[in-house]
Amino acid sequence: xxxxxxxxxxxxxxxxxxxxxxxxxxxxxxxxxxxxxxxxxxxxxxxxxxxxxxxxxxxxxxxxxxxxxxxxxxxxxxxxxxxxxxxxxxxxxxxxxxxxxxxxxxxxxxxxxxxxxxxxxxxxxxxxxxxxxxxxxxxxxxxxxxxxxxxxxxxxxxxxxxxxxxxxxxxxxxxxxxxxxxxxxxxxxxxxxxxxxxxxxxxxxxxxxxxxxxxxxxxxxx
Amino acid sequence: xxxxxxxxxxxxxxxxxxxxxxxxxxxxxxxxxxxxxxxxxxxxxxxxxxxxxxxxxxxxxxxxxxxxxxxxxxxxxxxxxxxxxxxxxxxxxxxxxxxxxxxxxxxxxxxxxxxxxxxxxxxxxxxxxxxxxxxxxxxxxxxxxxxxxxxxxxxxxxxxxxxxxxxxxxxxxxxxxxxxxxxxxxxxxxxxxxxxxxxxxxxxxxxxxxxxxxxxxxxxxxxxxxxxxxxxxxxxxxxxxxxxxxxxxxxxxxxxxxxxxxxxxxxxxxxxxxxxxxxxxxxxxxxxxxxxxxxxxxxxxxxxxxxxxxxxxxxxxxxxxxxxxxxxxxxxxxxxx
Numbered sequence: 068x069x070x071x072x073x074x075x076x077x078x079x080x081x082x083x084x085x086x087x088x089x090x091x092x093x094x095x096x097x098x099x100x101x102x103x104x105x106x107x108x109x110x111x112x113x114x115x116x117x118x119x120x121x122x123x124x125x126x127x128x129x130x131x132x133x134x135x136x137x138x139x140x141x142x143x144x145x146x147x148x149x150x151x152x153x154x155x156x157x158x159x160x161x162x163x164x165x166x167x168x169x170x171x172x173x174x175x176x177x178x179x180x181x182x183x184x185x186x187x188x189x190x191x192x193x194x195x196x197x198x199x200x201x202x203x204x205x206x207x208x209x210x211x212x213x214x215x216x217x218x219x220x221x222x223x224x225x226x227x228x229x230x231x232x233x234x235x236x237x238x239x240x241x242x243x244x245x246x247x248x249x250x251x252x253x254x255x256x257x258x259x260x261x262x263x264x265x266x267x268x269x270x271x272x273x274x275x276x277x278x279x280x281x282x283x284x285x286x287x288x289x
Numbered sequence: 290x291x292x293x294x295x296x297x298x299x300x301x302x303x304x305x306x307x308x309x310x311x312x313x314x315x316x317x318x319x320x321x322x323x324x325x326x327x328x329x330x331x332x333x334x335x336x337x338x339x340x341x342x343x344x345x346x347x348x349x350x351x352x353x354x355x356x357x358x359x360x361x362x363x364x365x366x367x368x369x370x371x372x373x374x375x376x377x378x379x380x381x382x383x384x385x386x387x388x389x390x391x392x393x394x395x396x397x398x399x400x401x402x403x404x405x406x407x408x409x410x411x412x413x414x415x416x417x418x419x420x421x422x423x424x425x426x427x428x429x430x431x432x433x434x435x436x437x438x439x440x441x442x443x444x445x446x447x448x449x450x451x452x453x454x455x456x457x458x459x460x461x462x463x464x465x466x467x468x469x470x471x472x473x474x475x476x477x478x479x480x481x482x483x484x485x486x487x488x489x490x491x492x493x494x495x496x497x498x499x500x501x502x503x504x505x506x507x508x509x510x511x512x513x514x515x516x517x518x519x520x521x522x523x524x525x526x527x528x529x530x531x532x533x534x535x536x537x538x539x540x541x542x543x544x545x546x547x548x549x550x551x552x553x554x555x556x557x558x559x560x561x562x563x564x565x566x567x568x569x570x571x572x573x574x575x576x577x578x579x580x581x582x583x584x585x586x587x588x589x590x591x592x593x594x595x596x597x598x599x600x601x602x603x604x605x606x607x608x609x610x611x612x613x614x615x616x617x618x619x620x621x622x623x624x625x626x
Contacts, residue, residue, distance in 0.1 A: 087433045251484075
């Protein structure tokens with residue numbers, strides 16, 4: 068089931084773009100437009116997580132946060148452009164779970180959301196992602212195909228994870244490196260080539276020949 | 290108070306006295322007094338006059354000296370009318386009044402300037418916060434529509450963000466006491482977030498990043514350290530050469546943890562090294578058209594001083610190493626066991 072996120076943000080561009088970004092990462096997003104009615108909409112939408120701007124026209128994030136806390140324990144992420152200690156302290160005191168300042172790094176924002184959701188709603192089965200009978204086990208860092216398994220390094224797992232998640236689409240080398248950087252793996256272009264060769268060797272060993280296809284000058288695809 | 294000047298000021302009084310003596314002498318001689326009597330009266334008169342002059346001189350000098358002393362000891366010297374006793378002499382009172390007036394207008398001016406500065410600082414901070422909204426929006430727009438064009442814009446946005454942060458911290462660095470909270474943070478996390486802040490900049494410059502094991506807790510303010518690291522990373526990108534590389538390492542000793550950031554860029558000439566943390570100093574590298582402002586490292590030093598972080602730079606021909614040394618507080622770790 069898709070996790071639902073409620074977005075309370077007054078800047079229209081940020082609101083729509085954040086919606087696109089979150090929807091692209093597998094969340095169902097609802098943006099509040101009438102800030103005085105935010106509480107009612109939270110009760111209707113029943114989100115798993117709330118992203119809350121502090122400065123809002125006609126209202127403010129702290130107020131909304133303390134109102135939410137009267138009836139719900141859902142994770143609340145504060146986003147704001149003013150990074151003063153006072154604001155940060157206030158947000159923690161009122162029961163906010165995270166405090167992110169603009170301009171936020173989208174990778175960090177997504178990671179924080181993911182971590183908060185995981186903590187608040189622990190998943191029962193181990194995380195696994197599959198494509199064409201091949202299964203990628205995220206927690207044990209393994210790839211499995213027809214009963215055969217191969218172990219993966221951190222870099223290899225992340226590269227494969229990115230390809231699996233965008234299965235069917237072409238992933239450019241640049242995007243893959245960006246993704247690795249977002250996961251704190253500072254790999255350059257040459258290292259990516261080395262990793263790709265190693266992944267292909269490992270895949271071949273378990274019978275997945277030609278699993279990753281190279282699109283000339285565009286990137287890779289599953 | 291100079292004696293000579295004082296005597297000069299007393300010339301009229303002395304002159305009047307001498308005239309009086311002369312008139313009295315003429316009068317007495319005309320009335321048939323002897324020369325001896327006249328001389329005697331002269332001498333007595335002179336003694337009285339000299340005694341009077343010296344006593345008033347010393348009293349005046351004592352009064353003036355204490356006043357001068359008091360002023361010198363004051364930090365805000367313009368406040369002297371507040372602590373001095375109101376003088377008794379009529380002419381002194383006029384001067385006292387003048388000083389009072391001068392003090393008042395001075396205080397008004399200072400108050401005016403202070404409130405103007407405060408307003409300006411608040412305006413700058415507000416402006417920066419406003420500017421961050423469109424920066425965020427642009428960043429999201431680019432990230433949602435990835436292309437090489439968007440990547441270039443993201444790089445430029447990182448520049449803009451660094452400049453706005455610089456302005457923000459510059460405005461704040463005066464009143465830092467209010468704006469930092471020291472807590473236990475993981476060095477590793479700060480380094481990663483600083484790299485994330487400069488991701489596109491580093492990617493575009495083909496920087497190779499390596500780091501040692503940095504898992505280590507220090508007590509400091511993460512926002513500030515992140516800002517400092519951002520400046521250092523920014524410099525490493527700006528002064529890069531051929532195949533740029535950046536290395537983060539950490540050394541732990543008894544009483545401190547040293548985080549070193551080393552690049553293999555053009556380095557800093559030995560003659561410039563002692564001055565790189567000075568405000569507005571751009572040095573030889575700055576003169577070769579690298580668009581140096583001389584603000585970044587100055588701000589780093591300022592923030593480090595306030596946070597009690599040691600900041601040193603090291604460079605030999607090629608490459609620069611900037612080291613941040615964090616004190617390990619025995620009290621905190623000791624109590625927590």
